[in-house]
Amino acid sequence: MSKALGDGARKARQQAGLTQADVAERIGVATEVYGRLERGLLMPSVPTLRRLCVALRLQADVLLSLGTGIPPPWAEPLPPPEKEGPQMRRLMRHVRKLNPAQLRALSMVAATLLREG
Structure with a gap:
């Protein structure tokens, strides 16, 4: 599950034109920690997962690969x-x-x- 979350976070971040440092700052973690998250080496806490979903404009079930895999229109990352x-x-x-x-x-x-x- 951590690998799927990391892959989803990376894809959404890149689509939004953000750097790892940008997302790390928005969710309140160190850039190195966010990098480990994207590589699938750690799972975020629930509060951090929520902040990540808000920052990337994705629903948690989509980010965790629990849903249909089709995010609702409002959940698409904003263009930079x-x-x-x-x-x-x-x-x-x-x-x-x-x-x-x-x-x-x-x-x-x-x-x-x-x-x-």
């Missing part, structure tokens, strides 16, 4: 935003880790850069 490439996703991972004071400072720097063209 056109302008959000790997560099932007990496930057956003860093931004999400900032505390409120750091976020305000970064916002001021960004506003200054935009004004100066």
Whole structure:
């Protein structure tokens, strides 16, 4: 079952145009842990499985290969935003880790850069 889950997660992640680091961040695990999950070397806890299903927009029975194998239309992974490439996703991972004071400072720097063209 862990191999099927890993294969399904990898396929859904790739279809969504996400990296392992993107999904790992969204579900709250280390990238290395998510990599082991995709390789079928571990099964996630129930809360992590739920977060994975939300992140990949799949039902748990589909991800675990328990259903018909045909996900409902709403469960298909979202296409990646056109302008959000790997560099932007990496930057956003860093931004999400900032505390409120750091976020305000970064916002001021960004506003200054935009004004100066």
